[in-house]
Amino acid sequence: MATQMRLGFAQLRRLPLVLFVVLYSVVSGGPFLWVATMSLRTTAEIFKNPYGVPSPVHWEKFADAWTKSNYSTYFWNSATVVVVAVALVTVIGSMAAHCLARYRFRGNRFVRFLILSGLVLPPQLLILALFQILLDLDLYNTLTGLVIVYVATHIAMTVYILEGFFAQIPQDLFDAARMDGYSDFEIFWRVTMPIGAPAIFTTVTLNFIILWNEFLFAVVLLTDDAKRTLPLGIMHFTGSHQLDVGMVATGLMIAILPIILIYAFFSEAMIKGMTAGAVR
Amino acid sequence: MASVEVSNVAKRFGSVQVIHGIDVTIDEGSFVVLLGPSGCGKSTLLRMIAGLEEITNGEIAIGGRVVNNVSPKDRDIAMVFQNYALYPHMKVFDNMAFSLKLAKVDKKTIEQKVRRAAEILNLGEYLDRYPRQLSGGQRQRVAMGRAIVRDPQVFLFDEPLSNLDAKLRVQMRTEIRELHQRLKSTSVYVTHDQIEAMTMADKIVVMRDGRIEQAGAPLDVYDHPNNLFVAGFIGSPAMNLIPGTVGSQGSPSVLANGGINLPLPAGTGAREGTKVIYGVRPDHLELANGSGGLPADVVVVEPTGSETLVLCKLGESEIQVSFKERHAFKPGQRIALTPMRDKIHLFDAGSGQRLK
Numbered sequence: 001m002a003t004q005m006r007l008g009f010a011q012l013r014r015l016p017l018v019l020f021v022v023l024y025s026v027v028s029g030g031p032f033l034w035v036a037t038m039s040l041r042t043t044a045e046i047f048k049n050p051y052g053v054p055s056p057v058h059w060e061k062f063a064d065a066w067t068k069s070n071y072s073t074y075f076w077n078s079a080t081v082v083v084v085a086v087a088l089v090t091v092i093g094s095m096a097a098h099c100l101a102r103y104r105f106r107g108n109r110f111v112r113f114l115i116l117s118g119l120v121l122p123p124q125l126l127i128l129a130l131f132q133i134l135l136d137l138d139l140y141n142t143l144t145g146l147v148i149v150y151v152a153t154h155i156a157m158t159v160y161i162l163e164g165f166f167a168q169i170p171q172d173l174f175d176a177a178r179m180d181g182y183s184d185f186e187i188f189w190r191v192t193m194p195i196g197a198p199a200i201f202t203t204v205t206l207n208f209i210i211l212w213n214e215f216l217f218a219v220v221l222l223t224d225d226a227k228r229t230l231p232l233g234i235m236h237f238t239g240s241h242q243l244d245v246g247m248v249a250t251g252l253m254i255a256i257l258p259i260i261l262i263y264a265f266f267s268e269a270m271i272k273g274m275t276a277g278a279v280r
Numbered sequence: 281m282a283s284v285e286v287s288n289v290a291k292r293f294g295s296v297q298v299i300h301g302i303d304v305t306i307d308e309g310s311f312v313v314l315l316g317p318s319g320c321g322k323s324t325l326l327r328m329i330a331g332l333e334e335i336t337n338g339e340i341a342i343g344g345r346v347v348n349n350v351s352p353k354d355r356d357i358a359m360v361f362q363n364y365a366l367y368p369h370m371k372v373f374d375n376m377a378f379s380l381k382l383a384k385v386d387k388k389t390i391e392q393k394v395r396r397a398a399e400i401l402n403l404g405e406y407l408d409r410y411p412r413q414l415s416g417g418q419r420q421r422v423a424m425g426r427a428i429v430r431d432p433q434v435f436l437f438d439e440p441l442s443n444l445d446a447k448l449r450v451q452m453r454t455e456i457r458e459l460h461q462r463l464k465s466t467s468v469y470v471t472h473d474q475i476e477a478m479t480m481a482d483k484i485v486v487m488r489d490g491r492i493e494q495a496g497a498p499l500d501v502y503d504h505p506n507n508l509f510v511a512g513f514i515g516s517p518a519m520n521l522i523p524g525t526v527g528s529q530g531s532p533s534v535l536a537n538g539g540i541n542l543p544l545p546a547g548t549g550a551r552e553g554t555k556v557i558y559g560v561r562p563d564h565l566e567l568a569n570g571s572g573g574l575p576a577d578v579v580v581v582e583p584t585g586s587e588t589l590v591l592c593k594l595g596e597s598e599i600q601v602s603f604k605e606r607h608a609f610k611p612g613q614r615i616a617l618t619p620m621r622d623k624i625h626l627f628d629a630g631s632g633q634r635l636k
Binding site: 170172173175176178179180181182191194195197 | 327330331332351352353357358359361362363364365367368369378379382383426438
């Protein structure tokens, strides 16, 4: 009897937590589900009943969005820019983080301050200067220009995450590698990189998600329709077909798919990387 | 195997001098332990021998070749680290084979060397495992295996047992010593644990604040500490150090605070009136037969099974006595102690240097 009461009390105490989790799931997952249902319905159906269930299910809308609209171009532009930028920011950022975490050199603190100060600069502040610089370098309205801007603006966060992780790798490992005959670059490439993989996956995932959704720099620095990235494409689509909510929803689902895949593959590594050092 | 010659070696980090012109000779095939408290510079000295730290001044020679400007990999040495320093993403075999692969040794020789080292260290069945799948002791053995496969001129050990629990540490201590006896390799071993140093070394180098306080065979250092620091550092439980003044009441003695008259052997050579520190190890005090002896009040009794440790109040000093026999003393009980006259150490109270 006493055990039953205790059990009941323990469950009761957990109730607020369960309620919070349910509420949070509804608030965060609800809009996603709503857009997902809209992506399978026509605009006319949506206007008739905004919250209805897809019936019939219009799978063909995905093919239409990909072929009849410019989605395939936007998608590949996004993919190219984001993959190249994430690759560059990962390599450059991890090299910088390795140096800052490992080597004592004159000006070490100043360099770290300079790089990490990028974390506090709001992107709006940079827009005008970047616009002018890219114009001067003939890189305005090019995917290359956008890649350079993405790399420059995301180095700070990448170095911040990686340096913290790399600094925790025991110095003995680096000494052992030196005694084994590795050069400084080989130590970075063959010791720091494999051991720092969880943190590197974290930055890859975060950068990918952020850049895939990036809108502000893209809208200012790209003008040609053929060069637009997905977030721009979706907005453009809204502009020219003002009331085609159904197609916008389909476009959003196409845009979000790579992020879901990336998260599904790397979420575990990402959590590992973010909590590294928190528990021994 | 090769000897190591450290001549007038100094090290400075910015404005801080951490090693002050040290001279040490490590004979071919010997096992030398660098011993001292944290921050005494022992690890820095080892890292300078390894080539991981630059030398500010002086010269280091391995096998007669000056290696000041030789990179670590070309010094023909191997090092075992405190944190094992195993590559977590490589299996045991690859960890052990790694330096040989880099040196472009052919696969067959690598296989042979790794298998041989694994056999010596009883690691045969673990070659396909990752370091995370091994216990602390096994990881340390892999770290040693990695050193062995290189067949180096000199082995360097940087506090390799510090991360192990007490029981495993004793076991590994014996294993390392046994390994040294089999391989007859020149070894330099850094530790702050004086028991480790006493049990493993052919020669102990006691360091403090970047200087060598004393170097010699373990028992010589134990029996004849050069100064107060070495006397207090070597030996567990530590030597009793009682301040007093040399006097002569019939026979030579030291008058300690509290009116205690500590006997000295004849021919000590300390002048009457000299302020001294009287040193006697806990196991060099015995219960006095009959009357006489030094009156001491028991404070705490600690029976360990193999011996009985007794903390006593002698005059104004607290001293520790170690009896091989079992005694059922009670706190507050008065006992009479006699120091073994030929085991007494006398140090100058000012300089801390040995007088006898």
